[in-house]
Amino acid sequence: MSASVFQPRFAALPREVAVFPLPGALLLPGGHLPLNIFEPRYLEMTFDALGAGRMFAMIQPRDPEEDPSPLYSVACLGRIVRFAETDDGRLLVTLEGVSRFLVGEELPLYKGYRRVEADYGPYADDLTPPPATLGLDRPGLFEALKAYAARHELSFNWKAIEEVPEPALVNSLAMACPFEPSEKQALLEAETPSQRAELLTGLLRIGAASSLMGGTTQ
Template identity: 50%
Template sequence: MAQGYVKAADLPQVIPVFPLAGAILLPRGQLPLNIFEPRYLNMIDDAMGADRLIGMVQPSGGAPSLPALSPVGCVGRITSFAETSDGRYLITLTGVSRWRLTSELPVQTPYRQIRADFTPYEADLTPDDGAEDVDDRAALLDSLHRWLERRGMDVDWDAARDAPAEALVNSLAMALPFEVAEKQALLEARTVADRLTALTAILSIDAADPDDDAQTTRQ
């Protein structure tokens, strides 16, 4: 159960959203954010005074000042908050549930708000460890090893081998610097098992491509 939410109807129909390319949030995943734009500082202020829920969504084209929004995002609850001496907010969002965008609302707030349908992703409210197959995990870790080796990077392999499937797959999907479309595909994978398969495929393709330069981590 995520933060006391048992079913889709427990979540608000209207949520504020933070469009950010290259950043996805997944259920029970933790996403640290450095907030400095005035409109998003205002959004955090409002969220802290209410239910602490913020929707993360990737832009999908359009004008940089008002990009179109991807059809699927994830709502998270602010579970850590700190303010810096120069007025920035350092927060951590913990993923609650994905949603499908129903409509964007005309609002007076400086930040955007949408009407979200959580029903298609109600299963997100219950931990999903349906990807514990040893062969699947071995294939993922093998692809990850080759992908990291090409970039001169490493991870705590003991922790990767011992982590619950959902935590491992979702943390890698969120943290690794994939392209926006790849991130969105990982976000929209129906189950952890589906996401594990997609993640393994992305890592294998990137690791095998001799023309693929190391990607730059997005903020």
């Protein structure tokens, strides 16, 4: 997998970033996250991003019931690669993950949306395409995924996903599966794609087993 010609260079990554706090929404480097944006402050944020580099970040709130909620310390910068307007005033956006970053000081609100200082240093490797193979135990992953899907009544195009390259497969499943927000955050913070693949398989197994026992993962 080669880097997109449109991908920003490390030196060009913004040091002040608008953030979209959304519980359970995971964006990973190289992944694609569809968003349905309708709140006025996030419409403003998106229009501002479209006029200046097309970038904002996805971040998870630690306590969605609190306003404003404390934020997790690691987020992922995204770049708008597609957008469309709807007749009822929404924006349909696809965000491509660029790089994770450490969240620094929170800046004053701007047009109602939140902004933070970003430190990309620990995640400079996110701009390098991952290896084609991650040492993934594909049979083990699919066994865990099928059990998880059965317990949570999820459907997948099994033939299609069996042909997906390992990095894209891990990203897509990590982003799509309905894990708990803390589990999504753990997937985001995994140091390497290989470690994320291992964690993903473990979470699928735990999710299938806990659902079978009538519990939930913690």
